[in-house]
Amino acid sequence: MTTATTEKREFQTEVKQLLHLMVHSLYSNKEIFLRELISNASDAADKLAFAALEDDSLYENDGDLRIRIDFDEKKKTLTVTDNGIGMTHDEVVSNLGTIARSGTAEFLQQLSGDRQKDSRLIGQFGVGFYSAFIVADKVEVRTRKAGMAPAEGVFWSSEGSGEFEVGQVEKAERGTEVKLFLKKEEKEFLDEWRLRNLVSKYSDHISVPVMMEVRDYEAEAAEKGDDEDKKKVEPKYKLEKINTATALWTRDKSEITEEEYQSFYKHISHDFNEALTWSHNRVEGKLNYTSLLYVPSKAPFDLWNRDAQRGLKLYVQRVFIMDDAEQFLPLYLRFMKGVIDSNDLSLNVSREILQNDKTVSSLKTALTKRTLDMLEKMAKKKPEQYQQFWDEFGQVLKEGPAEDFANREKIAGLLRFASTHTADETQNVALKGYVERMKEGQKAIYYVAADSHNAALGSPHLEVFRKKGIEVLLLSDRVDEWLMGHLNEFEDKPFQDIAKGELDLGDLEDEEEKKKHEETDKAFESLTAQIAKELEDDVKDVRTTHRLTDSPACLVVGEHDMGAQMQRLLEAAGQQVPASKPTLEINPEHPLVQRLNSETDEARSRELISVIYEQARLAGGDGLKDPAAYVKRINKLLLDLAG
Incomplete structure (x- = not known):
């Protein structure tokens, strides 16, 4: 494998910052680098399988997808290799040298300064490749895109500082090889059992087999035989699959432990936190599918980005089709994670076909109901756990009644x-x-x-x-x-x-109260007319009210008008708000209103009317048109009161 001339390039500023933090700050959970590299390799294998549905020549006569881990104690190198989709020169520069889709900027904004907490963010932001520099002084990548000529391989190298090298390389096999030159103090990752345990912990459930050369103790024992004097035998090795590589969702529920369910969730979601709950179901009938749905315990950083990638992992007859298949759950359930595998979808299905397929629509209906049933069950049987869910995702669930009319009552109950x-x-x-x-x-x-x-x-x-x-x-x-x-x-x-509107408490008020209210309304007709004339530019109407006990007045919008909170939100967003005036309701029992009713000085009446109206605006959360004038009026009244 020969390398042509390489060129040096600088990382983007954000990537430099990230690499510095990776190397100097995020040591508390350094073992996750292997999980991230294996996950990337698994994704590359899945992408090749999907692309090969339309062009099986991409397999290049090698359809056995696999990941391989190699380590060399003498050279202190650890290598993760896959025969997946591979990358072109431009993809290498984009994915490994810039922010691209890695979420680096958002990652940096979320850092808290706590090493243990910050290290858990790595998987959530898709910056996993960079975690290699936690344990390595230098990282080399050799890759070739499936379907391209061996001479079109790409070489990439960096010591994790300010720059990287990229160039052309001859590479006979498709896929990607990531070689880590480990730091002196990281020799633990050159131990067979340590690596096996890490694969078992983080990557045991990925569908692609992870291969590694391991000691063949049986072969060594056979060579030694019964000869007690034969003290030393040269170490022997064999290539072995070190993960189960079974699609967990295809197994029987009774055979899967809670630990396995949680481990699989962490693998597919890149979340270090455990799931709150899950639902694993196999359905046979009009629709034939298997689903494994998880409710996370923590909201992702991009929860409020409605355009962010979301959805379930889609498989058809155990063949990977796509990540983030958003067609199977409505937008208000975008926090859900999981897998769906259906035999009813065509193997050559595309995104466009999925969006219009009647089967997809039926699956969406079924999976939405399944999710809402999960939440309903949690709310009923584990209210504390449901409260934890609500605190994280409640505001997103509130989008449901507007988006999902069929399930509006069910969502309302949640x-x-x-x-x-x-x-x-x-x-x-x-x-x-x-x-x-x-x-x-x-x-x-x-x-x-x-x-x-x-x-x-x-x-x-x-x-x-x-x-x-x-x-x-x-x-x-x-x-x-x-x-x-x-x-x-x-x-x-x-x-x-x-x-909103006039308050009618109906049967909550007795006849005596209603009669008293009518008498009061009549007694204050003159005052309400006076106030209405004074405030004709600001209010639609003025009336007495019996909804107040302590305040002199309040503002009420029309029953069918936009609420004050929504008006302020739209105005803050720069949108035009439909013109409408509120109604001012005054409390006839309040001393200030009674004083106004008996006031004979016209100038003071106008001052009192303005103060009552402006106080009502403030109590309702609205700002004042002229705060200085309001303060001046209040000060004048206080001085008059003080004599």
Whole structure:
């Protein structure tokens, strides 16, 4: 294998930073480098199998895909070789010399400074190749793309500093060879049993066999025989498969241990954390498929990137088709990991065919139901575990009612909220529990939306509900008001935003209260008309209210208008908000309102009206048009009060 002239290039700045951190900071979990290199080799084998479905000449008369590990104690080298898809010159430069799709920048942003925690990020960000420099002074790569001529091989080399070499090399076999020149202190990775244990720990379930030359003690014993005087026999070796290389999902559930399920999850997800739960099913009938679905315990860094790669690993009759097959689960379940293997999909299936195939649509329906059933079972039998799931993925699940009409009621049962009956801002109130606690005569599920939990908890609209002991859901996630626009009812109980429209408590108010309210409304007709005239540019209407007990006033949007929280979100995003004015409701029992009702000085009346209106804006989370004028008015009133 001869190498032509190579050229030197510099790494991108972010890669330099990453390599420095790899070498100097992330030592606590250094053994993961082998798992990452084997995973890359396995992916290369899977990609070749997929490409060869359309062009089997890519196998080059060698269809036995495999990975090989070799180590040389004298030269202190460890080599991982595969006969997978291989890389071209441009792919080598792109994948090994730049950020490309490695997620390096995001990885650097997530570092906390804690070695143990930071080292666990490696697998999550796809920067696994660079982890080789944790244990190696130098890394060499020789690769050739399947289907290309031997002379078109590529050589890459770096000592993990600021630059790398790349050039052309003669390579007879397709695939990639990664050779690590290990540091002096890393000789543990030149031990056969240490390497076997690492493969068993991290890569035992990959479908490609991992081969390694191991000591053949039986052959040595046979050569020695019964001759006790024959003290020394030359070491003998044999090439042996050191992983089980069985597709775990094809095995019977009863034969698989929990440890094996967790190990397989870590392999397919590149996640160091264990899964919360999983569901392994084989279905035969109209559809024939096997699925193994996992619910992660931690959210990935790119959870909120709706365009990020996601989905299940797809196999057809145990033949790998693609990673990240997103067609089998809706977007609001994008956190799920797993494998699906179906005999009903054609082997030459493409992404375009998958998107329009009726079988895929049926599989999506079945897998979505399976996932929701898993979550429902967890919520019922392991509420603490479900709370852990909700804290990580709850906001994503809230996208469900808008995206999946067929399962809207089922998703609603999985939602969790904070409420006036919880001790803190923890979202642990289920709608079913809320309905069971509803007051006699209560016909609606009440909620209030705000920009934060404290803002919701402090909303003046809650005052009458506190007085009557009626539970109200406190919504403070950005997605909440959008969610409620698609969630009209639960168990035949409609949702009601207490900050929208006129408040009607129905049977929760007695006839005497209603009669008193009517009398009060009539007594304050003159004042509401005066305020409406003064604020005609800012409010649609002014009326008395009985939803307030402590505050002088509050702002209410129309029943069918966009909520204040959604308006502020759209404005912050630079989008145009439909023009609408709120209604000002005043509390006739409040001393400030009563003082205004009896005020004869027109100038002071205008000052009081402005203060009451601006306070209502602040209490509702809105900013003031002229904060300085508000402060000036407050100071003037305080001075008048002080004489």
